[in-house]
Amino acid sequence: xxxxxxxxxxxxxxxxxxxxxxxxxxxxxxxxxxxxxxxxxxxxxxxxxxxxxxxxxxxxxxxxxxxxxxxxxxxxxxxxxxxxxxxxxxxxxxxxxxxxxxxxxxxxxxxxxxxxxxxxxxxxxxxxxxxxxxxxxxxxxxxxxxxxxxxxxxxxxxxxxxxxxxxxxxxxxxxxxxxxxxxxxxxxxxxxxxxxxxxxxxxxxxxxxxxxxxxxxxxxxxxxxxxxxxxxxxxxxxxxxxxxxxxxxxxxxxxxxxxxxxxxxxxxxxxxxxxxxxxxxxxxxxxxxxxxxx
Amino acid sequence: xxxxxxxxxxxxxxxxxxxxxxxxxxxxxxxxxxxxxxxxxxxxxxxxxxxxxxxxxxxxxxxxxxxxxxxxxxxxxxxxxxxxxxxxxxxxxxxxxxxxxxxxxxxxxxxxxxxxxxxxxxxxxxxxxxxxxxxxxxxxxxxxxxxxxxxxxxxxxxxxxxxxxxxxxxxxxxxxxxxxxxxxxxxxxxxxxxxxxxxxxxxxxxxxxxxxxxxxxxxxxxxxxxxxxxxxxxxxxxxxxxxxxxxxxxxxxxxxxxxxxxxxxxxxxxxxxxxxxxxxxxxxxxxxxxxxxxxxxxxxxxxxxxxxxxxxxxxxxxxxxxxxxxxxxxxxxxxxxxxxxxxxxxxxxxxxxxxxxxxxxxxxxx
Numbered sequence: 024x025x026x027x028x029x030x031x032x033x034x035x036x037x038x039x040x041x042x043x044x045x046x047x048x049x050x051x052x053x054x055x056x057x058x059x060x061x062x063x064x065x066x067x068x069x070x071x072x073x074x075x076x077x078x079x080x081x082x083x084x085x086x087x088x089x090x091x092x093x094x095x096x097x098x099x100x101x102x103x104x105x106x107x108x109x110x111x112x113x114x115x116x117x118x119x120x121x122x123x124x125x126x127x128x129x130x131x132x133x134x135x136x137x138x139x140x141x142x143x144x145x146x147x148x149x150x151x152x153x154x155x156x157x158x159x160x161x162x163x164x165x166x167x168x169x170x171x172x173x174x175x176x177x178x179x180x181x182x183x184x185x186x187x188x189x190x191x192x193x194x195x196x197x198x199x200x201x202x203x204x205x206x207x208x209x210x211x212x213x214x215x216x217x218x219x220x221x222x223x224x225x226x227x228x229x230x231x232x233x234x235x236x237x238x239x240x241x242x243x244x245x246x247x248x249x250x251x252x253x254x255x256x257x258x259x260x261x262x263x264x265x266x267x268x269x270x271x272x273x274x275x276x277x278x279x280x281x282x283x284x285x286x287x288x289x290x291x292x293x294x295x296x297x298x299x300x301x302x303x304x305x306x307x308x309x310x311x312x313x314x315x316x317x
Numbered sequence: 318x319x320x321x322x323x324x325x326x327x328x329x330x331x332x333x334x335x336x337x338x339x340x341x342x343x344x345x346x347x348x349x350x351x352x353x354x355x356x357x358x359x360x361x362x363x364x365x366x367x368x369x370x371x372x373x374x375x376x377x378x379x380x381x382x383x384x385x386x387x388x389x390x391x392x393x394x395x396x397x398x399x400x401x402x403x404x405x406x407x408x409x410x411x412x413x414x415x416x417x418x419x420x421x422x423x424x425x426x427x428x429x430x431x432x433x434x435x436x437x438x439x440x441x442x443x444x445x446x447x448x449x450x451x452x453x454x455x456x457x458x459x460x461x462x463x464x465x466x467x468x469x470x471x472x473x474x475x476x477x478x479x480x481x482x483x484x485x486x487x488x489x490x491x492x493x494x495x496x497x498x499x500x501x502x503x504x505x506x507x508x509x510x511x512x513x514x515x516x517x518x519x520x521x522x523x524x525x526x527x528x529x530x531x532x533x534x535x536x537x538x539x540x541x542x543x544x545x546x547x548x549x550x551x552x553x554x555x556x557x558x559x560x561x562x563x564x565x566x567x568x569x570x571x572x573x574x575x576x577x578x579x580x581x582x583x584x585x586x587x588x589x590x591x592x593x594x595x596x597x598x599x600x601x602x603x604x605x606x607x608x609x610x611x612x613x614x615x616x617x618x619x620x621x622x623x624x625x626x627x628x629x630x631x632x633x634x635x636x637x638x639x640x641x642x643x644x645x646x647x648x649x650x651x652x653x654x655x656x657x658x659x660x661x662x663x664x665x666x667x668x669x670x671x672x673x674x675x676x677x678x679x680x681x682x683x
Binding site: 060108114118123125127128288 | 388454457462465596643644645647648650651653654658
């Protein structure tokens with residue numbers, strides 16, 4: 024029971040970070056219809072950029088802010104250079120452009136930062152866990168979760184109260200209507216990519232705190248795909264629930280299934296679960312069921 | 318209506334001629350010329366290094382052919398094809414190394430050829446297993462299930478379990494002389510080249526013929542509009558699964574061929590990168606065209622070799638470039654894919670078609 028509760032809570036905490044990255048993914052899909060497979064590399068970029076700032080002596084919170092700014096710039100650049108030309112192209116083309124981008128980024132990341140595992144030194148969060156009753160929660164997880172929730176609140180406020188956020192919401196809801204009311208499509212697409220880069224970047228920085236940063240953080244970023252599928256591709260609450268579900272599933276499978284299938288079950292279980300899940304609920308929990316007509 | 322351009326004075330009198338394999342003497346001549354180049358001219362003129370490149374082209378083309386059947390002819394987007402290649406390679410290796418063959422089988426060199434076929438069948442069935450969700454989902458969701466196939470097969474089952482068989486740890490080493498077809502031991506690059514050329518020619522012929530049969534027409538109908546295809550009475554689940562089987566079968570052959578080209582087999586030969594690479598190959602070559610597979614493989618393999626040569630020649634000036642060659646390769650591959658999709662979305666095969674058309678009417682293009 025103790026083990027169960029602990030893995031559950033740790034899962035929810037990591038899941039919060041996944042949910043943050045998933046939010047960026049869903050936003051791009053809702054606003055511009057792009058299915059982005061480069062999310063893993065976006066988290067990597069965020070992790071390495073934060074690390075670089077942190078090693079240069081800037082406090083962690085400020086380096087996160089710097090990462091956010093760089094995320095905005097990169098997001099707008101990527102949208103302008105690559106994806107702007109692909110509006111209206113078939114799905115495979117757009118997906119493969121994001122795959123091409125992911126290779127491009129990955130090559131550049133490895134070129135600049137090489138493949139050794141790096142850690143945040145000195146460690147940002149104290150190493151000894153916090154004990155609540157009989158449950159131990161490590162500081163990294165707790166603070167990551169809190170930071171992720173904080174960013175969620177900021178993003179939610181942005182969407183609800185700011186002019187730009189409302190414009191993006193309108194485009195996601197009905198593109199044609201929003202465009203005819205004078206919303207700038209180019210701005211909305213660029214904004215979606217900027218937010219995706221920001222959320223993935225912060226997610227990467229937080230995930231990098233857990234086990235150190237190497238290329239496998241990009242794999243953690245890829246876990247966002249099962250998360251968005253579980254929630255349904257175009258639902259922001261779905262992304263949050265999906266992200267937390269993936270975190271919980273990952274930790275529970277690591278705790279319980281590892282005995283029966285030694286080695287690496289934690290990494291593949293979310294994907295296996297997703298493949299089976301799709302057989303029963305092809306549109307996730309809250310995805311829009313597409314009705315096709317000839 | 319024939320797709321083939323007929324020269325002046327040549328016309329068909331029967332429908333069967335319209336569906337013919339080599340419709341004009343010119344095409345027949347070109348094809349025989351091509352076969353002569355592949356089987357006679359190349360083996361006589363190429364040297365060791367270029368045989369390696371040719372084998373790589375062949376291996377890529379075999380893998381990409383399966384991807385082309387899935388993506389280009391049935392619209393089933395896959396990002397996990399390397400998993401099925403890996404299944405083929407491991408099936409073949411395990412059959413050769415572990416299966417208690419009767420002695421005369423080994424003496425006559427039947428073990429490897431039989432293992433190639435079985436590898437194809439097992440990879441095909443494995444592919445059908447992961448194709449099952451295609452009955453319900455399509456598009457992006459199907460991409461995710463094929464990705465799941467990649468991670469479950471290569472990163473989990475093969476790495477954690479299959480690689481442990483025989484207690485060798487990570488890699489299966491193939492002792493020289495184990496890979497034997499009839500009296501020939503496949504131990505040099507030229508023999509591998511011939512194996513590759515025969516396998517590739519057979520696969521291309523089989524696939525090209527399949528595509529002009531009922532099965533191929535059903536696949537193309539499903540690709541163009543699956544609901545319309547269903548209303549026309551095509552059993553789309555059956556044909557989609559058949560498509561997965563054929564693609565997996567060819568992937569299995571490719572994997573079994575790769576066994577002859579390598580001294581040791583490990584899961585690192587089949588990363589997710591390789592699945593994406595194969596999709597990139599058909600996008601660059603042209604989706605929905607068998608020419609595209611070949612053009613794409615030649616282009617990609619040669620491009621990477623040229624980048625390698627360039628990096629090596631620059632290596633004297635910038636030694637750190639040599640260390641980071643792999644990363645440069647990855648970046649360049651990404652940029653090439655993006656550039657092709659943005660500026661040349663129909664691939665090389667479309668240009669080839671334009672050139673052919675131009676010369677069909679040359680010099681009087683009216």
